[in-house]
Structure formats: C-alpha cells, structure tokens
Amino acid sequence: MTIQSFGESSGYLSESRRKITYFSNSYVLGLTVVAGIGGLLFGYDTGVISGALLYIRDEFEEVDRSSFLQETIVSMALVGAMIGAAAGGWFSDAFGRKKATLSADVVFALGAIVMAAAPNPYVLIVGRFFVGLGVGIASITAPVYIAEAAPSEIRGGLVSTNVLMITGGQFLSYLVNLAFTEVPGTWRWMLGVSGLPAIIQFFLMLFLPESPRWLYMKKEKSDAVAVLSKIYDPFRLEEEIDQLAAALEEEGQRKTRVSYLDVIRIKPLRLAFLAGAGMQAFQQFTGINTVMYYSPTIVQMAGFQSNQLALLLSLIVAFMNALGTVLGIYLIDHFGRRKLALSSLFGVTISLIILAMAFLLQPSDSVTGVYGWLAVLGLALYIAFFAPGMGPVPWTVNSEIYPEAYRGLCGGMSATVNWISNLIVAQSFLSIAEATGVGPTFLILAGIAVAAFIFVAVFIPETKGLSFEEVERIWQERAKGNRGVGDVPDKREPLL
Template sequence: MTIETLPGSSGFIDSSHDKKITYFSNTYVLGLTVVAGIGGLLFGYDTGVISGALLYIRDEFEAVDQSSFLQETIVSMALVGAMIGAAAGGAINDEYGRKAATLLADVIFALGSFVMAAAWNPYVIIFGRLLVGLGVGVASVTAPMYIAEAAPSEIRGGLVSTNVLMITSGQFLSYLVNLAFTEVRGTWRWMLGVAAVPAIIQFFLMLFLPESPRWLYMKKSKSDAIVVLSKIYDPYRLEEELDQLSTALEEENQRKNAVSYWDVFRIKEIRLAFFAGAGLQAFQQFTGINTVMYYSPTIVQMAGFKSNQLALLLSLIVALMNAAGTVVGIYLIDHFGRRKLALSSLSGVILSLILLSVAFYFESIGVANIGWVAVLGLALYIAFFAPGMGPVPWTVNSEIYPESYRGICGGMSATVNWVSNLVVAQSFLSIAEAVGTGWTFLILAAIAVLAFAFVFVFVPETKGLSFEEVERIWKERAWGRSSSSRLESLIENREEP
C-alpha cells in the first residue's frame, strides 16, 4: 500500500521511497539505545537489590535489626533521592544535554555504590542510598529522552520501551546477584557495591557516543547534529528531518520568554500535555505494581507453599515474567499503539486485581484451597501490566512535550512517578491493616478503572507521529481544530497496515 507523505510528516513510505524502518534495521540506533538503557538497568537493579541486602544488613547492625524505622529509611531513602534527581534532571538535560546528564548520573550512582559497600554504620548506608537514588532519578529522566530523540518515529515506542526492558532486567539481575552472594563473606557489601560496575561501563561507553541530535541542533551545533542524523536516516529522510528541526528551531527562537516551570501550568497546550504525561506516571504506580510484587511471597504461602526459598524463587519467576512481558510490549507499542496498549493493559489489570481481592477476602474468612486463585491473579496481573502500563507511561512522556519543555516536563513527570511510588509504598500496609488486604486490592482495582477512563479521555495516540505532529495535537486540543481534518487523516493513514 502506498501512502502519500504530507508536508511536515515523518511518514516513511511514499511514491519515491519504499524502505521500511524496523527495530533491527539500524544497528547504530540500536547501539545508542542499549548503552543509554544501562541507566534503566541501574534503575531496576537498585529497586530490587535492597530486599535481599537488607536481611544481611540487619544481621550485621543490631540497631537496624531492632528498628523498623531504620529499615524503612534505608529502603525509602533511594526513593527520596530519585525524586530530587528526577526534579533536577529535567533542568540538567535542557541546559547541558542528555549525554552530560547521563555521565553525571553514572558518577553519582557509582559513588553511592562505593559508599554503601564501605559503610561502617547504618547512617553511611542511608547516605549511600540517597546518592544512588539521585543517580537513578537523573537516569530515569535522561535515558528515555535520549533514546526518543535519536529514534525514528516509526520505531520510537519500541526503542524507548527497551529502556523499560532494561529496568525489569535489572530487577531480575538483582535477585540473581542476591543469590550469588548469600554465601560470600561481606554479602550485602558485594550486593550493593557491584552496582557500580554497569555505571562505570556506561560512563566509558557514553564518552564515545554522540549527544542527542535534536539537542545538538536546537542548542549547540547544527553541523554536529547533521553528522549524527546522517547515521540514523538515509538522505531522503535526513532532508525531511532537517526541515522539521529547522521549523522547530524557528518556533523556539520566536519565544521571547525563557522557559520556566510556571509555563507548564500557564500555557494551555503544555498544561494538557503535562496532565496526560504526569497522570500516566501516577496511575502506573497507583494501580499497584509495587504492592503486587511485594505481596508475591504471601500469595505463594496462601497457595499452601510455606518455604521461604520457594518465595525467593517466585520473586525470580515474577521478575522474569515482567521482563518477558516488556519484550512483548516492545513489539506491540509501535504496531498496536500507545493508547490502545494502555487501555488493553488496564482492562487485564482490573480483572487480575479483582481476582486478588476475592482470593484474599475468602482466605480471611477461612475458605480453604483458595490460594490458587491468588496465584492466578498474580500471574494475570504481571502478564497484563508488563507489556502495557510498564512501558507506555515512559514512552508517552518521552514524546509528547515540545523541545524546549521536554526536559522540564520529563523531569516533573518522573518526579510524579517517584512521589507516587513513595506514597504507595508507605501507605499500602497501613491501609491493608485498617480495611483488610482483600478490600485494599479492590481499591486498587477501582483506581485502575479511573486510570482506564483517564487514558480514554486525556491521552492521544502518538504512534508513528513526529515530535512536531504531536505538538500540533496539543495546540489543536487547546485552541481549536483549524487543521484537524488534515491531522486526523495523517493519524488514520499511520494506523493502516
């Protein structure tokens, strides 16, 4: 089928150009993606490793063993650091570029890992956790942004989702590392210190990689940007991309006021984009991914398997399912679309949370042999969440903001994710104790219903659209649909096989 490319479009098929861009068609772009995605690996490793390390930290430090507050602080301080890092990461990206932000995140993360490995008391561990959290926060903003700006629009979703795959792979790796060092002297010091290795590897690899071509073009050097873009696109498409960047740069130069955080709420189209992006990030956490993961050992015990070793094995299996589901998401997000994938994912999440609620409720009133329902609910939850609500929020946030606001809005949205993560982590057990675990999962199911409605109403489909075309969507939603018929025609054509 031949599709006519509209002016300003990034369509990759027309009468004179018939080369389809696929996920594996450009090894250069894929290499950039994998190296940048090491930031996601650090993200996932840091969130997973502490669960095993804390057991041995308690054995070494009596104060930690006797204080739930110290244990909670050791775990949550990384979240506090991530919130600060994500909030600052947007401005760092805008001012100094994606490459510099990645290098900074690596240095901070490696330093934090060394501090924890050498810690002589719990408070040094807490400081180290703060440092690695800062690094993770900056990386959580930078990695998807760098990948998105180097990716052709046709495969941008799959490439950005690769970063999410690295996150889930990092979680799986953390469980393997925990198992590997259980019989080694210094256990928890190795578990926490080895995280510096991928950070150091990424640092040196990034030294040989270019800055984001869009940032280069808009902020520093057009000629350097063209060199990078020529490795990504063929001559036909390169000319088209340069035309779009030239237009975007002219629009940026016409803006007289410096970009500020207040603009995100003052300018209507930016406000609408941020509302959609930040809302997705919040619902990713409030639909219960961390609580379901937390309760996985309990679910196994409900099913009649009491072994702690089996619970640890389940953690590995759940993490592997999460990573496998993300691989499915990488394929679907550019074929099925972001919005459709999120809605399908949430439909399954709602069903699985209801199953978990029913299982916990009947278990609480003494019904026997109900654990298998909880195990089924857990498996369904991961199977539906991982391909959709895992990668979609990060992908959407990497592509829905105008160039001058991408760093600020990306940082603010990532901060919303980390704040939501902290709120859920700190409140879930208290709510479960107050109303019961069954009702708590039912509350999460109700939130998932709200998330479905939110995506349906506020999140547009951005599959295959250039950054400039996405920006036009928000302008039309904010100020009217003067050219809506043309844009709708473009989107319809993109969705055709």
C-alpha cells in the first residue's frame, strides 16, 4: 500500500488531517516554541564562539599562537555535547523528556557563568565543556519532545522549528557579537549572556507537561490523555489513544529491558539507526559547522582583515541560514524529507566547489578582490542550499524513525554520532587548511557531499505524513527486503 492510497482510504481521518496547520493549535505551538529554546542554546553556542574567538586570541597570547588551542576552545563544547547526547537519550527515556530538558538548562547556565568569569584559556575550556553537556542533552530531548506532541501531518515542520531556533540562535549570536565589539571584556559578555535563554526555558518548562507518548508508555494513561485532549479533537483523540494502546501492548510483548546491544541484534532497528546516524554524520562532514564556527576566520582568510567587517559578513551568512530554515519548515511537510535532502546536497556540492575555486585561484600575495568576494558568495550559496534541507532533515528523520521504546536511546546514539562528527570537523579544519590549503579542504568537503547524496538516495525512506507506527513498519519491510522506499506496509503485519 502506498502513502497516497493509505491517505485515500482513511475516511474521516484524511479529512481531519487536511485541516491541521502549524497555527491551528496554539497549545502545540507553545510546546514547540518553549522546547525549541533548547535549539536556541545549541545555535547560540555554535555561532558565538566564532566571533568570541577573535577577541580571546587578542587577550590570550598563547591562544593566538596556537591553532590547536583555538580548535580546543571551539571543540571542547563538542566533547561535552557527545557525552550529553549519549547520556541524555537514556535519561529522557528513563525519567522523561521534561526532566532531561530542565537538567540541560541547569548545566548550560553553569557553563555560561564559568566561561564569563574564566581567568585563563584553560578555565574557559572547562566552561565550554559544561555548556556542551547542556547542548548535547537538549539536542536529543527537544526534537523528541516536539515530535511526540505533534500531529503526524505537521510533525516535520514543528520539529524543524527546533532547527529554526538553532539557526536563529546562530544569527542572534552574531548580533550579540557585534553589539559587544566595543565593550570592555568583549568575549566575556558574548559567552556569558548565553545563560539567559537557559534560565528562561527552565522556568517556562516548569509549567509544561511531560510528553504524552512518554506518559502513556510509562502507564500514566490519565495524564497522557489529558495532554492529548489539548492537541486533538475528540475523533482524532480516540484514534491516537488506540494507536498508543496498540503500541503499549506490543512493547509489553518484547523484552522489558532495553539494551544498546538490541541496536546491533535487531535488524529493523539496526537499519533505522544506520540511516539516522548516517544522516547526522553527513550533516557535519559536509561542513556546516566549519562554516558556522569559523566563518569570520574564513572571511579573514579571503582577505577581509577587520574583525568588525568579518563579523558583519558572517552575520549576513547567519541571517541566510535562519531564513533558509524557515523555507525548510514549509518544504519538509510538502516536498518531503528525502527529496529535500537530495536537492540540498546537490546545491551544497556546487557551493563548496565555488568556495574551493575562490581560494585556489586567489594569488598568494593578493589583498581582498574578486576572489575574496567569490569566497563570500560561496559561503552565502552554501548556507542557502544547506539550511532548508540538510539543516532540518537529519533531526526530523531521527525524531521519527525509531520505535517508542528505543526513541531516546537511538536518538541519543545518533546525536552522539553528530557531535563526534562535529568534533572531528571543528578540531581538524584549521590544521588541515594549514597543511593542504583552504581550497583543497573545501574540495574534500565537496567530495563528502557527493557521498552524502548517494547515501540519501539509497538508504533514506520518505516518512512525510506517516505515523510512528507506519514508519516502524517500513524498517520491518526493509529487513525482509520485499518493499520499496516510502511504502507503508499492511497494518496487520507485526512490528519489530
């Protein structure tokens, strides 16, 4: 049965689904925005360090002399994020998405205070680690919380709102960077104010409910129904409860203890994880955080030496990132996850080639000229293609492809892959650029983008508009090897 025929045979359900829009339920939208502040923390931390690093180098001579120390200041947050994502997946499954989010806020705020007060680069690195822990936890709990509260028809767009908050946080960080360029203690203000969104989210989150699906699977059915009744009309509510009841019954027939080894042993789960983790790895290895962490540095490499001008040009890049994500929110539930990722990767490849050519063709003794502006154009095109597709798609796909019992666990493992990949890129970009040149470095990223295109074309199914249970059946069919990408299997067939 194809996706289209399923929709045609759904009777009342197909009619009700067409009536659901992003703004039709203010309660769901409120949950999404508050949970999405976790994405704002993620984005702000990603963007702010790129500008702060320019002034940290000015204050600490040992940082200015060492590319390795600069990379460590940037990437220590990623080490923390790796640990936070791995622990956050387990924590959110065991204690709930809400408690995990509250914990992330506390840890992030603590890290922001340590960074702002750091007397030397090494205390700063400790603060970066704590901030990373908070970001890592938030990176898994925010999209899962949103996905589990969202109707399936608009789930992609609402989860992508979390990515909009990430890109919005990056844009905000560049605004803050510019605002503090003439203020004493420049970088301390840049890094310290990052704790404010965490504090705001903590207090707002106290008034929000736990994820209804998590509550139901933990057999707190009355609380789950109370939350779901604020999301769905009575007819749709009954169907959602029936689906949750069936899922709970199936979970009861499985092993009661969820194990990391299950991800290796159970073939449908293994296929889902490989797809999700692959998307997360390629998101980073195609260079997005090379651009976001080092965009002012890249601009200076292209010949624009002024710190303020480098930050201003980077602000334009960050604005395009946020604007592109808004487009992605619309496209992801209309165009589909798979097509959006493929078109995004095609454009990313072309943009990286333009960036590489700008540096390869620029004379070594050249000051800013046509090739410097060509590099800025390449950065802008890269963001324009990346932001609507490979920005939101990996997070959306990972929030919806895993069975309920494994959603936090696999989501955390996949997010950890993202942060490990992010760490590798952040810790190696400057060193590789020094060893091989900036142009060849961008050519390497272009080659990876081609590999990512092939991976998506071969391994990623279309999940647009499907329920969690329908997505789960896709992997069951893939494991059997008897259905194509995007097909919805017969509802009578068993799940994992």
